[in-house]
Amino acid sequence: MSSPIIVAVDFPNTKTAWNFIDRVDPKDCRLKIGKELFTLAGPDFVRKIQSKGFEVFLDLKFHDIPNTVAKAVSAAAELGVWMTNVHASGGSRMMQAAKDALYHFGKDAPLLIAVTVLTSMEQSDLQEIGIAANPLEQATRLAVLAKNCGLDGVVCSAKEVQSFKIRLGSQFKLVTPGIRPAGTSANDQRRIMTPQRAIAAGSDYLVIGRPITQSEDPQKALNDILATLTIK
Numbered sequence: 001m002s003s004p005i006i007v008a009v010d011f012p013n014t015k016t017a018w019n020f021i022d023r024v025d026p027k028d029c030r031l032k033i034g035k036e037l038f039t040l041a042g043p044d045f046v047r048k049i050q051s052k053g054f055e056v057f058l059d060l061k062f063h064d065i066p067n068t069v070a071k072a073v074s075a076a077a078e079l080g081v082w083m084t085n086v087h088a089s090g091g092s093r094m095m096q097a098a099k100d101a102l103y104h105f106g107k108d109a110p111l112l113i114a115v116t117v118l119t120s121m122e123q124s125d126l127q128e129i130g131i132a133a134n135p136l137e138q139a140t141r142l143a144v145l146a147k148n149c150g151l152d153g154v155v156c157s158a159k160e161v162q163s164f165k166i167r168l169g170s171q172f173k174l175v176t177p178g179i180r181p182a183g184t185s186a187n188d189q190r191r192i193m194t195p196q197r198a199i200a201a202g203s204d205y206l207v208i209g210r211p212i213t214q215s216e217d218p219q220k221a222l223n224d225i226l227a228t229l230t231i232k
């Protein structure tokens with residue numbers, strides 16, 4: 001089985017990050033490097049993780065003018081990461097430029113996905129920034145845009161995947177953070193689901209951070225979650 005779990009390696013320094021990474025097996029998960037560790041430790045850190053056998057999702061959520069995002073995505077591809085992303089709210093010209101920048105990498109190009117509506121956001125957060133649509137409506141609008149630009153998938157809440165699989169097709173990857181095993185804290189997440197329900201609904205990849213990284217035994221936490229999943 002190829003594990004659907006991507007662990008969000010969010011730590012305040014490389015020492016604690018390595019302490020975690022050295023305790024999990026690359027056959028059981030991929031690793032996601034986000035803004036915190038990338039800002040601290042940069043591309044060399046990503047290369048070292050890859051040399052340990054982990055596939056890396058570089059989660060920098062690029063959101064800028066088309067030219068800048070295209071160059072950033074190209075730099076991510078040079079790094080050899082497995083997946084990277086942009087914000088769909090940057091619009092179709094931006095997403096198209098990002099996709100075009102990967103063309104010459106051929107089969108070595110990373111998967112390129114787009115963030116729809118952050119899983120930390122609920123209806124009131126959208127209203128605050130002038131969006132009248134509810135999270136499902138807004139995420140759908142952005143996911144359709146991302147698919148039309150030729151992206152490989154989207155980041156969305158597991159609450160949206162059932163609808164997205166029907167509307168966007170089985171090949172379009174749905175990557176879902178906001179995953180919380182039953183009885184664990186939601187923290188700052190708002191649109192959450194358990195790992196088991198997310199996979200049953202159709203999530204392709206589960207992004208899980210604190211429920212695994214803050215555990216005393218991260219490999220056990222990972223195994224316990226994997227044991228609850230029925231992969232089709």
Ligand SMILES: O=c1ccn([C@@H]2O[C@H](COP(=O)(O)O)[C@@H](O)[C@H]2O)c(=O)[nH]1
Pocket residue numbers: 008010034115117118119120155156177178179187189207208209210211
């Ligand atoms: O909509 C989004 C997009 C990205 N994330 C990222 O996923 C992890 C989740 O970590 P937890 O500790 O499991 O909450 C984190 O790195 C976010 O930056 C997201 O949560 N929602």
